[in-house]
Amino acid sequence: MIYTVTLNPALDKTVEIQDFAVDSVNRVTAMRTDPGGKGINVSKVIQKLEGNSIAAGILGGATGRAILTALEDMGLETFFHFIEGETRTNLKVVDPAGRTNTDINEAGAAVSEEILVTLLGELLEKLVEGDIVVLSGSLPKGAEKDTYCTWVKAFRGAGAKVILDADGDLLAEGLKASPYMVKPNNHELSRLLGRKLETKEELAEAARRLMEEYGLGKVVVSLGGDGALYVDREQVMYAEGLKVPVGSTVGAGDSVVAALAVAEEREMSLEDTVRLSTATGAANVMCSGTQAAEYEVIKELMPKVVFYSL
Numbered sequence: 001m002i003y004t005v006t007l008n009p010a011l012d013k014t015v016e017i018q019d020f021a022v023d024s025v026n027r028v029t030a031m032r033t034d035p036g037g038k039g040i041n042v043s044k045v046i047q048k049l050e051g052n053s054i055a056a057g058i059l060g061g062a063t064g065r066a067i068l069t070a071l072e073d074m075g076l077e078t079f080f081h082f083i084e085g086e087t088r089t090n091l092k093v094v095d096p097a098g099r100t101n102t103d104i105n106e107a108g109a110a111v112s113e114e115i116l117v118t119l120l121g122e123l124l125e126k127l128v129e130g131d132i133v134v135l136s137g138s139l140p141k142g143a144e145k146d147t148y149c150t151w152v153k154a155f156r157g158a159g160a161k162v163i164l165d166a167d168g169d170l171l172a173e174g175l176k177a178s179p180y181m182v183k184p185n186n187h188e189l190s191r192l193l194g195r196k197l198e199t200k201e202e203l204a205e206a207a208r209r210l211m212e213e214y215g216l217g218k219v220v221v222s223l224g225g226d227g228a229l230y231v232d233r234e235q236v237m238y239a240e241g242l243k244v245p246v247g248s249t250v251g252a253g254d255s256v257v258a259a260l261a262v263a264e265e266r267e268m269s270l271e272d273t274v275r276l277s278t279a280t281g282a283a284n285v286m287c288s289g290t291q292a293a294e295y296e297v298i299k300e301l302m303p304k305v306v307f308y309s310l
Contacts, residue, residue, distance in 0.1 A: 038137035047075070049276075059087050062086070132265055145173055164181070178214050193206050227239045228256070256277045258280065262276070
């Protein structure tokens with residue numbers, strides 16, 4: 001089973017504004033709302049890939065109940081703890097004319113350490129050896145910055161493979177517990193190593209260094225529209241980005257993580273993993289908001305993926 005953990009979820013409100021301008025009146029031409037947060041986005045895409053997952057995390061207030069209802073209406077299996085306070089609402093501003101995507105994210109409600117410990121313990125009781133756990137996104141107020149380190153260590157101890165998708169201090173702390181896989185982008189990897197990494201070769205070498213230093217199994221480095229690097233202990237693959245019409249880039253990285261989790265569960269080869277994850281990311285870029293792309297669209301894109309060994 002794949003578990004996705006979202007400790008700081010959100011209701012994502014996506015608005016479309018032609019020629020969006022600051023310090024000015026802007027008119028919304030289209031709007032949609034989606035249950036969001038990185039782990040939740042991963043679960044939505046896993047479902048489209050005909051996989052199963054359990055979306056777990058923390059919700060609060062009327063917004064939290066709306067998110068839970070929406071997920072249940074989608075047919076997703078969930079395991080959420082409710083807290084006092086209100087789950088955040090994030091605003092995504094898409095400007096088709098200017099080809100920009102602007103995120104305005106709330107901080108979210110505070111969460112006590114007691115709630116976090118309780119949720120972790122209950123998830124550990126559900127896990128069986130060989131399960132996959134996806135830890136992704138920001139942490140709520142009240143959570144220690146080493147939370148992902150603690151959770152990675154606990155899930156690894158239960159025999160799970162942990163995929164960590166985080167940035168900054170959260171990634172740096174989580175690495176200390178040796179997750180199975182991480183998915184930084186090129187900028188995040190550069191910040192982590194304290195120097196600008198520009199070429200694919202430099203990024204691949206940095207990924208190798210992370211694997212050796214922290215005992216990782218795999219590293220996937222996202223290059224945005226330029227594709228991604230896939231690094232394991234035996235080889236390095238570079239996949240070119242697919243050129244597709246852009247609906248929204250919000251959640252594109254989460255869709256790649258979903259495909260990586262599904263590929264891991266199905267024990268797919270690296271080549272098939274590259275095809276699936278690249279096509280899944282591109283298909284979801286074509287969608288509005290954090291809506292998950294249909295599998296048929298993903299399958300149509302898979303033969304178009306171009307990749308090669310470095």
